[in-house]
Amino acid sequence: MALIFLSLALPLISSLPTSLSDTLTKCPRITCSEPLGDDVCFLHSSDNPVSWIKLQSCPPGKLCPSPLASFTTHSQSILAANDPLKSPTFQRLTKATCETTYNRNLLPGRKCTSNFQCQSFVCEEQKCKGYSSGASCYKHEQCDIGLACISKGAFPYATTCDSLRKIGDQCEEDVECQQTSVCWYQTRGDFYQSKKSCIVKYGLSDNQTFGWAPKHYETYQDVLYNGRLCQSGFAVPYYDSNDTRPLGLCTTFTNVYTDQGNFTMNQAAQCMVSNLASYCQYHYTTPTGIENVVKIRCACPADGSIGYCPLPSIEAMRKYSLYDYALSGNGTNCHTLDRNSELAQSDCGIGLTSSLLESYLNAKVLIEQWPLAQNERVRKCLEDKRPESYKGIVLASVAGSEAQWILVRMVISVVIISALLI
Numbered sequence: 371m372a373l374i375f376l377s378l379a380l381p382l383i384s385s386l387p388t389s390l391s392d393t394l395t396k397c398p399r400i401t402c403s404e405p406l407g408d409d410v411c412f413l414h415s416s417d418n419p420v421s422w423i424k425l426q427s428c429p430p431g432k433l434c435p436s437p438l439a440s441f442t443t444h445s446q447s448i449l450a451a452n453d454p455l456k457s458p459t460f461q462r463l464t465k466a467t468c469e470t471t472y473n474r475n476l477l478p479g480r481k482c483t484s485n486f487q488c489q490s491f492v493c494e495e496q497k498c499k500g501y502s503s504g505a506s507c508y509k510h511e512q513c514d515i516g517l518a519c520i521s522k523g524a525f526p527y528a529t530t531c532d533s534l535r536k537i538g539d540q541c542e543e544d545v546e547c548q549q550t551s552v553c554w555y556q557t558r559g560d561f562y563q564s565k566k567s568c569i570v571k572y573g574l575s576d577n578q579t580f581g582w583a584p585k586h587y588e589t590y591q592d593v594l595y596n597g598r599l600c601q602s603g604f605a606v607p608y609y610d611s612n613d614t615r616p617l618g619l620c621t622t623f624t625n626v627y628t629d630q631g632n633f634t635m636n637q638a639a640q641c642m643v644s645n646l647a648s649y650c651q652y653h654y655t656t657p658t659g660i661e662n663v664v665k666i667r668c669a670c671p672a673d674g675s676i677g678y679c680p681l682p683s684i685e686a687m688r689k690y691s692l693y694d695y696a697l698s699g700n701g702t703n704c705h706t707l708d709r710n711s712e713l714a715q716s717d718c719g720i721g722l723t724s725s726l727l728e729s730y731l732n733a734k735v736l737i738e739q740w741p742l743a744q745n746e747r748v749r750k751c752l753e754d755k756r757p758e759s760y761k762g763i764v765l766a767s768v769a770g771s772e773a774q775w776i777l778v779r780m781v782i783s784v785v786i787i788s789a790l791l792i
């Protein structure tokens with residue numbers, strides 16, 4: 371699902387002469403309270419640097435479609451490029467209208483009332499059903515829950531629906547592994563041999579290593595992506611020898627040093643985003659006891675302040691990884707491709723009655739949008755109005771009056787809780 375990046379323009383920059391401001395990073399403005407018109411859930415200014423993004427909730431039974439246009443601090447500084455893939459608006463919606471897509475084209479495991487709702491066109495006992503183990507297949511979507519379309523691994527590489535790979539088994543991609551594990555390089559040697567295996571999420575403690583690989587070719591994102599293997603949630607590329615490839619080192623950063631000062635990892639570290647050379651220096655200690663640093667570009671804020679370092683606090687990451695792991699563990703009745711679909715998890719996974727899904731979704735805002743979420747108003751807006759918000763999912767997953775009733779119950783429980791607090 372597209373990440374939505376939202377923030378306020380820097381007032382300082384707009385008052386600078388154009389020639390000078392063009393050399394600085396600008397940040398977009400967010401609005402969450404403006405009426406956008408019936409059924410419009412997303413509007414994006416369609417320019418670059420992006421000047422504004424606006425959000426609105428969908429009515430009951432409807433969901434905001436993806437992929438939505440976005441921005442990154444880096445893309446804000448691109449004024450022209452020959453590669454459309456560098457644009458945050460290429461092949462993405464800049465205006466989105468709420469759709470009733472939630473009950474069509476469902477993967478195996480999802481609740482259904484008619485065959486036509488399922489990708490497989492088989493609805494049995496009110497659940498979409500896919501092929502059983504051993505059946506010939508050409509894509510994961512065809513296989514039932516707990517299965518993926520996997521090749522036997524030797525010529526002629528026939529693919530059949532087979533049970534998800536266990537920890538330590540070889541794999542090509544995450545969806546072949548059980549839902550609490552990811553497909554990655556166990557060692558640097560594995561990286562050289564392009565050999566990935568299923569590794570449990572958040573399993574390695576600080577100072578443990580694995581095979582680092584770039585995924586997004588952007589340090590901030592790769593620290594988090596490789597960090598999926600670590601208890602701390604953070605990994606750094608670690609050059610332990612004269613080998614040209616780094617190891618992935620699980621670590622807990624000790625502090626972050628910026629052009630605005632020295633911050634602890636439990637603070638929101640400030641930095642000057644308008645300055646293209648403003649970097650956040652995240653400090654860590656190597657297993658050999660040496661102080662080392664990983665540099666990450668300062669990111670756009672949403673509160674008109676100067677900018678924030680992008681990595682979340684240790685505490686925010688700790689909560690997120692706990693919720694994420696529990697959600698995955700409760701998702702085994704969902705299709706392997708639905709592991710990252712919160713809407714699916716609300717149906718075949720943990721469900722809407724547990725508070726886990728809401729806790730997870732709110733923790734995710736902090737992990738993915740740490741700099742923007744430092745502003746209370748923007749954090750609330752992202753929690754409530756982005757398409758995959760808990761409220762959005764509650765409204766989308768149950769039709770009409772039923773959704774209203776759940777919302778009424780949510781309001782009643784809030785009133786009761788507040789009454790108890792008084």
Ligand SMILES: *[C@@H]1O[C@H](CO)[C@@H](O)[C@H](O)[C@H]1NC(C)=O
Binds near residue numbers: 611612613
């Ligand atoms: C560095 O490379 C040299 C040869 O180029 C090798 O002899 C040496 O063992 C390497 N050092 C480490 C620490 O890997």
Ligand SMILES: *[C@@H]1O[C@H](CO)[C@@H](O)[C@H](O)[C@H]1NC(C)=O
Binds near residue numbers: 624
């Ligand atoms: C930043 O603070 C940490 C402790 O919080 C300290 O160990 C470190 O030396 C400080 N760095 C600088 C450059 O002041």
Ligand SMILES: *[C@@H]1O[C@H](CO)[C@@H](O)[C@H](O)[C@H]1NC(C)=O
Binds near residue numbers: 576655
């Ligand atoms: C990691 O290694 C450093 C340096 O040897 C050591 O100070 C630190 O306690 C280790 N951390 C853990 C969690 O073992």
Ligand SMILES: *[C@@H]1O[C@H](CO)[C@@H](O)[C@H](O)[C@H]1NC(C)=O
Binds near residue numbers: 697699720
């Ligand atoms: C399912 O979620 C609950 C929290 O709601 C958690 O305590 C439990 O460990 C999860 N189950 C698995 C198998 O992860």
